[in-house]
Amino acid sequence: MTMVLTILINGLVFGSVYALLSMGLSTQYGVARILNIAHGEFIVLASFITWELVTDLGVHPLTAIAAAGAILFVIGFALHRTLFKRVRDISPNAAAFEGDAILVAFGVYFILQNLMRIKWGSQTTGYSFMAYPVSIGGAQFQARSLFVFAFAAVICVLYNLFLSHTRTGKSIRAAAQDPVAARMLGVKINRVMAICFGIGGFLAACAGVLISMNQTFSSVTGLNYTVIAVIVVVLGGLGSIRGSILSGFILGIVGTAVNSYDPSIMLVVFYLIILVLLIVRPKGLLGR
Amino acid sequence: MSGRGVSISFGGMKAVDGVDFDLREGEILGLIGPNGAGKTTLFNIISGFLQASGGEIIFGGGKISGLKPDKICRAGIARTFQSARNFPGFTVRDNVLMGALFGKPGKTRAQAERTADSTLEFTGLDKYAGMYVSDIPLSAQKRLEVARALATEPRVLMLDEVMAGLNPAEVEDAMALVREIRGRGVSVIMIEHVMKAIMSICDRIIALHHGRLIADGAPSEITENKQVAEIYLGEA
Numbered sequence: 001m002t003m004v005l006t007i008l009i010n011g012l013v014f015g016s017v018y019a020l021l022s023m024g025l026s027t028q029y030g031v032a033r034i035l036n037i038a039h040g041e042f043i044v045l046a047s048f049i050t051w052e053l054v055t056d057l058g059v060h061p062l063t064a065i066a067a068a069g070a071i072l073f074v075i076g077f078a079l080h081r082t083l084f085k086r087v088r089d090i091s092p093n094a095a096a097f098e099g100d101a102i103l104v105a106f107g108v109y110f111i112l113q114n115l116m117r118i119k120w121g122s123q124t125t126g127y128s129f130m131a132y133p134v135s136i137g138g139a140q141f142q143a144r145s146l147f148v149f150a151f152a153a154v155i156c157v158l159y160n161l162f163l164s165h166t167r168t169g170k171s172i173r174a175a176a177q178d179p180v181a182a183r184m185l186g187v188k189i190n191r192v193m194a195i196c197f198g199i200g201g202f203l204a205a206c207a208g209v210l211i212s213m214n215q216t217f218s219s220v221t222g223l224n225y226t227v228i229a230v231i232v233v234v235l236g237g238l239g240s241i242r243g244s245i246l247s248g249f250i251l252g253i254v255g256t257a258v259n260s261y262d263p264s265i266m267l268v269v270f271y272l273i274i275l276v277l278l279i280v281r282p283k284g285l286l287g288r
Numbered sequence: 289m290s291g292r293g294v295s296i297s298f299g300g301m302k303a304v305d306g307v308d309f310d311l312r313e314g315e316i317l318g319l320i321g322p323n324g325a326g327k328t329t330l331f332n333i334i335s336g337f338l339q340a341s342g343g344e345i346i347f348g349g350g351k352i353s354g355l356k357p358d359k360i361c362r363a364g365i366a367r368t369f370q371s372a373r374n375f376p377g378f379t380v381r382d383n384v385l386m387g388a389l390f391g392k393p394g395k396t397r398a399q400a401e402r403t404a405d406s407t408l409e410f411t412g413l414d415k416y417a418g419m420y421v422s423d424i425p426l427s428a429q430k431r432l433e434v435a436r437a438l439a440t441e442p443r444v445l446m447l448d449e450v451m452a453g454l455n456p457a458e459v460e461d462a463m464a465l466v467r468e469i470r471g472r473g474v475s476v477i478m479i480e481h482v483m484k485a486i487m488s489i490c491d492r493i494i495a496l497h498h499g500r501l502i503a504d505g506a507p508s509e510i511t512e513n514k515q516v517a518e519i520y521l522g523e524a
Binding site (some may be wrong): 169170171173174177178180181182183184185186187188189 | 335356357358361362366367369373374375376377379382385386387389390391392393397436437440489
């Protein structure tokens with residue numbers, strides 16, 4: 001019983017981080033049609049920014065969301081306004097753009113990763129945060145894990161409220177459903193795409209801040225996050241934010257269960273789930 | 289609104305070829321022609337979705353050809369699509385609210401909500417407000433296309449076959465709606481294949497064939513036009 005509880009709660013903790021990891025990627029792909037391979041690098045950059053703020057200035061890691069979030073929103077927005085907008089303008093059609101955009105994102109990935117390696121080296125980094133155990137129903141958990149879960153859940157809820165209730169949120173959802181129709185109703189589609197790319201950066205920053213509280217990281221861990229985010233997004237249905245959240249939690253719980261049995265086969269199981277899903281339900285859990 | 293020498297070619301074929309047209313204030317202008325005549329292409333050019341390779345379109349004293357579609361919408365020209373492109377993930381009300389929120393600059397949220405509700409009422413869609421597009425009848429989906437465009441508070445409304453697929457009673461309702469829209473001071477250009485409808489509600493009709501303008505006149509003149517009768521009515 002204690003073991004089930006341990007797996008369930010740790011699964012929720014990982015699930016919330018997975019959901020957060022993938023929401024940004026999903027927003028970028030769903031509207032701007034860019035599969036951002038550099039997403040994981042955005043996350044690592046946010047972790048480093050947090051680490052600098054915590055170790056140098058001694059601030060609470062959560063306050064780093066303001067700094068890292070602002071920086072990564074601007075980077076994302078500017079990248080779309082300059083690089084991806086230009087690629088879109090010269091691509092002959094939408095399908096060609098998706099392919100070109102992945103290559104460009106790969107370029108961004110290499111540049112960002114190596115800049116971080118120059119600045120921070122490639123050794124593993126981390127800091128201590130809320131490092132004491134908490135007991136729930138006889139099972140032991142790190143206090144920081146529960147803190148991470150709570151904040152990831154809050155960000156997921158706030159982001160969904162933003163999408164469903166604000167004017168910008170509505171324009172994002174409309175653009176994800178039918179960009180041409182949205183544009184014909186007066187939506188400034190180029191601006192919405194750039195905002196979505198910026199939001200992707202902001203959400204990556206939130207993920208990076210929370211990950212830095214809970215685990216160690218280095219300048220080369222970014223691609224792992226990207227891989228997990230892609231798996232979560234494909235499982236949830238490309239472009240579906242709610243699908244990403246659902247599949248994030250499913251993979252979090254399954255992953256934790258598998259991890260307690262044999263950590264080395266976790267990705268194998270993830271890929272197996274994806275394989276089966278692509279055969280049974282090619283559009284993902286909540287894909288249209 | 290007027291167009292002078294409007295042209296576009298796709299791979300050497302002239303889809304719209306030197307078309308001149310005028311839409312007068314408060315007029316209902318019909319746009320007819322056989323399939324492939326370039327009617328929807330002309331709509332796509334006016335709404336900014338396609339860039340004309342020649343000619344220009346003037347609206348409200350300024351040149352609008354070359355502007356992006358969202359800017360043209362905000363300038364006061366709204367359109368519907370031949371196959372309804374409502375947002376499937378939004379309720380009927382949210383679909384209309386999109387037009388109200390983004391179609392006209394400088395509106396507060398509360399003003400946009402009021403515009404959406406009054407547009408729903410005006411188009412008789414208020415009873416479907418909370419439903420999703422897939423759950424309402426086809427005639428209502430067609431009406432929703434119109435309502436959404438109308439919520440942008442346009443001065444010119446372009447309707448692309450909004451009566452296609454409707455039964456005779458629904459066509460009557462749609463005709464009444466178009467008249468009421470004009471009654472609000474909105475100028476209308478409509479592409480339509482339902483001849484009875486277009487002949488009875490249009491003030492003037494222009495006919496296209498192979499991208500060229502072949503006739504321009506009152507409905508009675510169009511029915512008597514030999515070229516139109518041969519090319520278009522003969523085929524129908």
